[in-house]
Amino acid sequence: MTTSLLERLLADQQDLSAVERFAQAHENGSIPAQAKHYQRLLPTSLPAVGQQYAFEVDLDRCSGCKACVTACHSLNGLDDTETWRDVGLLIGGTATKPVMQHVTTACHHCLEPACMTACPVNAYEKNPLTGIVKHLDDQCFGCQYCVLACPYDVPKYHSGKGIVRKCDMCSDRLSAGEAPACVQSCPNEAIAIRIVDIRQVIEDSEAAVFLPAAPEPQITHPTTTYKTNRVFPRNLLPADYHSVNPQQPHWPLIVMLVLTQLSVGAFIVGGILDLFLEGPSQSAFRPVQTIGALAFGLLALGASVFHLGRPQYAFRAVLGLRHSWLSREIVSFGGFAAAACLFAAVALKSDCSTQLLRVLGGAVALLGVAGVFCSIMIYVFTQREFWSFGQTATKFVLTSAVLGIAATWITLWLIGTDSNSGSSRELMDRAGRDLARALIAAAAMKLAFEVIFLRHLLGHRHAPLKRSALLMRGALSNQMLARLTCGALGGVVMPLMLLQPLDGADADVRVRQGAIVGLLFLACLAGELLERYIFFAAVAAPRMPGALRT
């Protein structure tokens, strides 16, 4: 009895026909039933010239339920963890008048979208009529530069698909007269679509009328209007203001940056040294240095591909040359690699013309410097304080110097092993001394620069640079310690040892020298990789006010 009932109930449980017993209350209606609730939240006409669509958020009506986030997720069919809208919290006020203001936020469909300018493959389009900034998913190759460029943390990288996706104001819905998901789902009618005058948006941005504690609107001219009848207290801060979390480190970028800078540095240091060499030392030095520098350069470019979500479309990067520093970087380093290959091919021929080599070498150096400059500008463009021109340029240039010299030391040692000629040993003694001194100077300067940065810990304000410093002292302190250790070891201690005369048999000295040089190089390289790790992880990314995080 029980068994047969059990079987019946188990079968019933899997039977979904029960729903059909109910009337399907809905007719095959094409007019959305929800329209009556959202009609007044939509504009009644298209934007005129000099106007565009924009979100309008009535802060007085936002109660913090966050239904908009889930509705956007659901009505747009986003993946499990994917959300295009966020709700942050501003807190402040006094004991008698505390203030708690939830803030719903998505893409601001800016007048000057940083995502669009940054994109190397033109995967962003700003609709000339509606002003909606739309992302072309199939065009994206997953470089994530827009994620770094947007001050509002809007584009979201989807690692499974290898592309970025973002809010498009439900442009399909809007064009059919339907409300965007967030608009139709807000129980309190706090989100509306309105038409804004571009001139007004610019004026507001200039006067910084946007939202307390939000990133400065002058950068991109966000079009969202946050309106309120309240007078906010001056001490309004985001609920996540004090939470400091390391950012994604982006390992392929770390390797790419450090090795391209090594390569460029090695070419330049080698080129300079080359000027002072002659005869057998020159012919011994040049091919080894060139091949070494080239190998690291190619390795760097290889590593950079791993950063792309869809590397098969890397060629599209040429599209953004007119506006994207990333495009320019890719093209510059592409040219650098090509020129360097050519240079190597010519240099390896025993009867090459010095004149030709000088010209080619100059081109390689120029393209390399251009590449490094573009690398610097990629980060400067994001307007993050930790990635300011001063910070970034100092680090990148000094990395070139430190690793360029360190790599040259390897060459010197290698050619010393190859040929037992007196000239090689003499070269090692003479040039080596200068190189060691230069390395100590560059490395010490760089380390000092990085250590001095920690002065921001003393700042009273929880400003972006203090956040970076706090991370270096807190969550990233191990990396910081390792970085300083490696830097001091490879950049100061080892070169000092090289400056000391080594006693003993020649062969023995060679081995010991080799160990020192090898360690010097590895320590310098590790130190620079760690420095770059911290460069990415410790940056304070601007974002809209966030909710409490624990």
Added chain:
Amino acid sequence: MSTDIASLLHQRTGPLTRELLLEPGGFGLGRVPTVRKPDAVTTTVCGYCSTGCSLDVHLQNGQAVSLTPTSAYPVNLGMACPKGWEALTVLGAEDRATKPLLRNASGRLEPVDWSTALETFVSRFRRIQTQHGNESVAFLSTGQIPTEEMALLGTLAKFGMGMVHGDGNTRQCMATSVVAYKQAFGFDAPPYTYADFEESDAIILVGSNLCIAHPILWERIARNHRNPEIVVIDPRMTETAMQSTQHLPLYPKSDLALFYGIARILIENGWIDRDYIEAHTNGFKAYAEYVQKYTLDVVARETRLEPQAIERLARTIHERERVSFWWTMGVNQSYQGVRTAQAIINLALMTGNIGRPGTGANSITGQCNAMGSRLFSNTASLLGGRDFANEAHRNSVAEILGIDVRQIPTHAGFTYPEIMEGILRGKIKGLWVICTNPAHSWINQKQCHDILDRLDFLVVQDMYHSTETARRAHLVLPAAAWGEKEGTLINSERRIGVVKKVSRAPGQALSDFSIFRLVAEAWGCGKMFARWDSPAAVFEIMKELSRGMPCDFSGIEDYRMIEQQGGIQWPYARVEGLGSRVEGQAGNKEGLLNDSASPRASSLSLGPGPSSLDPSLFPRQERRLFEDGRYYHADGRARFLSEDPRPLSEAPSEKYPFILLTGRGSASQWHTQTRTKKSAVLRRLYPEHPYVEVNPVDAQKLGLGPQSWVTVESQRGRLRARVFLTHAVKQGQVFVPMHYEAANQLTDAVFDPYSKQPSYKACAVRLEP
């Protein structure tokens, strides 16, 4: 060719773009993701809170693929909170219970088949009953399953299996309101309809953070176009307080004194409705005398409020035409909750603010079917809101069910805290827990764990095998979830709504209804439930059980009618012989009321059945009680009840100088989070780890910085939390959301003496950096 190359270089569309393509979904839905375009749509009522929102479930081949809130439903007007939007997501979690699990000799839960599970269930519980008597096995039910399942469980356990003690987790949220209403009105009857939010001139919210706890009810307030005064009485500056026009941040648990003081001001100034009091109430004179001692000075001292704020509130109540009073857990979860709720009811009664649009003394319920539980769980009250101790009530239930009246216990049995104490004292050895998670939610958690571990046999029936309670069970029965079964729920405003099976339960999980039927068969009392073979059949039985009671809904034809009408509020009676329906109760068979008090027909609708009825004769979609001023006591009058306030059950001391407040943290978290933490999107909407709100002045004294870790410790336990500095909590008070498991390690097992509801809201703690 050239276009191919061009698109290779700049590809405007393709497979990735198509993934997010929208197209008209039909069924009045507007655009939906193409991949989830439904071939059919049906409605169901949400299974989280008591608001009772309706959701359109989008189906492909009968299986739910998505949902949107129902635009036309009178409750939610096309809106839902994040939990509702994500209601389907949590069904697919990896920790769903898919097979019965039995603890083996080595102490591990291992899968067994249903037959073994049922045999073990019966033999172990029977053995305990044989050894220790019928009272030694109890059950703990829930406010989260359909009424039909509750009725079957309560009937099976008490009349079939001979259990005497059974209660529900509704004790943790609603018991106070139940007792307050029963004593004041004569029946547990929240009088309002949600339209009252929109029609009120003054909305007074007591211990109720609607913006977070009931976002869709806040929606209704946001749609009030009468420029209402919104008063929030809450120690914390909550989201709702932020939206108020008057916030009274009173000292915790001083609300009783506040309302007595307000009453005194109203009486003293003659700001009361003497005619209403005269015609419809009892005990006013004594009450008026009683409140004399609550002078403004006394009340200002007790509540630590500005006297002007108290006077302003009294004046608001007087000046506004339609004043509605609303309360939730801030009142219910208190050691003096019943009297506090009644003090609120008293204000409504004495000002005649009840039975009119935009008025009422209105308890907002917690769980989706707490209201069903109150009527049909057969725990504290006998089926249909009856009294176990009343012989006439027992007789009529026995008659309707066709059972021997001697099978019906003559008393209600233990309440939840009494069951826990019974286990502690060794009186109860076996416990059947259905769809609730006491190991997380019960007050003074460490003691609760100790209590549960004393059981000889603990059965947990749940949709997840991972709940804190299921992990302690000897036997886990895998249950189908909301969305995988049918039945009805009753929301806060007494609206009956239908839930439907729109998704397949995983593995061998069965609806609670089916599990109860299997247990009945295995126990050997299957015959008693021959008529109970489907939720729809049980609905018919419940209609019979409701007949003649204030909750009479015998006029409802079937589930289809409920759906067509956008839910139907009780009462909605069928009058025998006439084939007509009454928006009230039909007759008064069991002496609950005197003759003058029934039936309470606001309007009549005549006709043979819904399908042939003129739509204008259907019940009005928004109805409130007591429009005629007649209450359910034998004399038809409401009662004024009062009692001296008591001091905080655990006042702050030198050692534990802070008062810990608890409550909901966000609209994306539900209770012990067994469901809501299974949605990745919901998880993004609240802080991952516990946090404690601390006043900046206190923090400075203790040297606590923002975001620093702190230990919050009471006499009973401790938790680690991040400090969240905010003036929203007063000095000397801290707040911890209840959803984090450790929160109830701190709380103190103190109860309201009448409702036995735990006092979760205030205990003494200290903070250690």
